[in-house]
Amino acid sequence: MPDAEEDAPEDNPYVRDPDTDFVPAADLDAEAAAAEAERLREAIRYHDYRYYVANDPVIGDRAYDALFSRLQELEDAFDVATEDSPTRRVGGEPLDELDSVDHVAPLLSIDSSGDEADVRDFVARVEREVGDARFVCEPKFDGLSVEVVYEDGEYVRAATRGDGETGEDVTENVRTIESVPQRLRGDPPAFLVVRGEVYIPRDAFQAYNAERVERGDDAFANPRNAAAGTLRQLDPSVTAERPLDCFFYDVLAAGESRDAVEPDASRGGLDAGIDTHWAEHEALPTWGLKVNDRAERVETADEIVAYRNDLGAEREDLNYEIDGVVVKVDDRRQCVELGVTARHYRWAYAYKFPARSEVTTISDVVVQVGRTGRLTPVALLEPVEVGGVTVSRASLHNPEEIAEMGVGVGDEVRVQRAGDVIPYVEEVVASHSEGHFEFPDACPRCGSDVEFDGPMAYCTGGLACPAQLVRSVGYFASVLDVEGIGEQAAEQFVDSGLVEHDVADLYDRSVDEIAELEGWGETSAQNLKAELDAARHPPLGKFLASIGIPEVGPTVARDVAAEFGTLDAVLDASEADFRAVDGVGDVVARHLREFLDNDRNRRVIERLRDESRLGEPEPVESTDGDALDGLTFVFTGSVEDWTRGDLQALVGRHGANATSSVSGNTDYLVVGANPGQSKREDADANDVPQISPAEFFELLAERGVDPTR
Structure with a gap:
């Protein structure tokens, strides 16, 4: 590598001790x-x-x-x-799709084994076919392989490996990676094609996963999956926000021009006079391309085995994931002589590490805030395979279990999967921490006090907590049967600021504002506004269930609504009044009263009651008989002169059930104007009859139900 000091730009005031007090x-x-x-x-x-x-x-x-x-x-x-x-590097315009491009030279895979005898057989075969040989050993990175093309020193294109002959064009995404230079240094070949591995450093991966978990997103399973998904993003600005890095380790082609190089999978830099892999390794950083400093040149099978064992012993201390080592014949002319198979280079071999066991290390513990404000501690792990699945996070359940096991950051733990599904920390195998993880006194998202209910912890911020807000929006919409707002849309509304304070903000947004969101348009925005309008004046039980009171689901909410009849009566009820309701115990009664006593939650409720938004929940009226007993209805779209809440209350008074989603237990899907597509598809899948509003009212008449009463 050249002396970096000697290679510094001359007379540039921004190279050393730059003055950042710029002229306006x-x-x-x-x-x-x-x-x-x-x-x-x-x-x-x-x-x-x-x-x-x-x-x-x-x-x-x-x-x-x-x-x-x-x-x-x-x-x-x-x-x-x-x-x-x-x-x-900040990212260009979003793409409609990733195009396919042909590689300059084939990007083949490498034959592999974890058996020492197989590696020794590889060395013996090479020496039988080409005589004495030297080898280059380097880490086998667990990332995503890419081809990067430079012409006249300028970055031109990048592509994924794909099938080896063609790959996906990820030029704009790779451009955002800071370790991939846009312009080469020194004196590179006029046409240069290099192979690299895009990865996420382990420390950056754990920090990024911590951010995802704290805001309620699923953690990535491992750095490779995260890197692969990030590199294939259609929006380069999303790629730019994620901590990608890249090692370069191979010259695929080099010469005076593209026409001057042979598209051979083994020649590498031969057309530019670079005749060994080691010479390529030394040349890459002189051109500004990052290489890994653990590569070594060896001569015997014994040295290859020793290199692999030494690197394996240091594997957990490296800041990047590796799953073995790659052994390459050093001399490029010998590589050409050895050639390739349809899939593999015959001059390279991957000597794999054994799979990690279910014992791993806790790199961090973060606290996730749920929809109801419950705080859940989550251990972020060095990725480990458990039951055939790579696991990078595991539940710690609650503060009491953390203290009992003495779990802390840095400890080696055994991970199991409950019912072969949910990973959890079973025990501490070796403690390297002082004490154990201490649960926070304040919510990590909004800073509100944390309140303990037995072993469970809750944020007291209610609907005003940002972590709860995304979930509140999605849950509110699902309970009130508002199609068009799933988890992703809820995140969009909150992240864009369209929902800034609470769920009531949904009703204050215009069609034009909603249509500006990515993936939306005027039609979908109008449909959503129609859905929100159709959900006005919901039955009181649905309203109580929709606002996310801890421990209060649809059944409890319906029982509370039936007991008190109106929202004002619910708001005025005491904890003792709630305890008197069948099915409501001490814990639920306390949650109800505490939630309704919270000033911020009361403000949200009052905002929702405004007629310009959701409006007053429909009071619970005495039953008008059982003419519809045993029937289950789902409503989608709008019905003239009726809100969805009115219709649900109507059938409920006559003994029917009104649910939010279609299932095999649904008897009728009532399809109004501008209906949601998903409910109709579910109805088709479950053979549920779909009837118009007119047919619905005819059905009521046949059953003796007068909808005007």
Whole structure:
């Protein structure tokens, strides 16, 4: 690797101890801005090289961020951005789909085994066919293989391995990876194709998983899955937000031009005069391409086995996932002589590690906030295979169990899967922590006090807690049968700020505002507004179930509504009054009263009661008989002069059930104007009759039900 100091840009004020007290952009003319932007680009490329390749940065993160922000400011203000600018890493326009591209040279797979005898047989075969040989050993990264193309030193294209002959075009996504240079350094071949491995560092993976769990998302199973999913995102800006990195380890083709190289899977850099894998390994960083420093050149099978065993012993200390080592014949001419099979290089072999057991290490413990405010401790693990499934998180159940087992960050633990489904920490195998994880006194999402109910902990923030807000929106919509707001849409509404305070914000958004969300349009936005309107004035029981009172599901909510009749009566009821309701015990009564005593929750309820939003819940009236006894109805779409709540209350008064989803127990799906597609599909799948509003009212008449009473 060349001396990084000697290779620094000359006379660039932003290379060492940069002055970040910039002249206001408004005081610059276009020429001065363009010149400053070019110096900033040059300096930032150098700092990227020092950080990612040389592993020896010369400025701190804050100074780097200031230079980057200044470059963005100038490029935006004076329109002086270039195709290879570091600012292009923030991500381009979303794609409709990933195109397929042909590889310059085939990207084949590698034959593998975890058996030492098989590796020795590989070495023996190589020596029989080509004589004495040296080998290059390197870690076998557990990431996603990519082909990256440079022409005249400029980044041109990137593609996934695919089937080896063609791959998915991920040019814009790979562009966002900071360790992939947009412009090469030094004197690279005019046409250069390299192979790399995109991965997520283990520490970044655990931090990112912690963020996901804390905001209620599912954790990624392992870094490889996370990297693969991220690289295939259709929106490059999403890729840019995730902590991808890349090691380069192979030259696939190199020469004066694309026409001057042979598309051979074994030649590598031969057409550019680079005749060994080791020479390629040493050349890559001189061009600004990051390589792994654990590669070694060896000569015997014994040295290969020793390299693998030594690296395996250090596997848990590395900041990247590996599942073995790769052994490659060093001499490229010998590689050409050995050739390839239809799928494999005959000059390379993967010597795999044994699969990890169910014992692993806790890298962090985070607290997830549920829809009802319940706080659940989750252990983030070094990925481990349990029952054929890779596990990276496990439940710790509650603070009492944490204290009893003495679980802390850094401990080695045994992981099991309850019923072969839910992973949980069974025991501490070896303790490396001081004490155990201490449960927080405040909610990690909103800072509200944490309240304990026996072994369970709850956030007291209620509907005002951001973590509960996404779930509250989705749950509110599902209970009130509002189609169009699933978990993903609920996240969109909250993340975009359309729902900023509470679920009542749903009713304050216009069709135009909703239509601007990604994946939405005017028609779907209008349908959602119609769904919200159709759900106005719900039965009191459904309203109580929809607002997420802890321990209060549809059955308890219906019993409470039947006992008190109106929302005001429920709001005024005491804890003792609630305990008197059949099916409501001490715990549920306390949750009801505490939830309704919370000022923020009361404000949400009052906002929902406003006629411009949900409106007053339908009071529970005395039953009008059992003419519809035994029938179950589901309503979708809008019915003129009727809200969905009115219809549900109507059939309920006459002995029928009104549910939110279609199942095999549903007798009729009543389909109004602008119906939801999913309910109709479920009806088809379950052979449920679909009737119009007119047919519904005819059915009522046949049963002697007068809907006007």
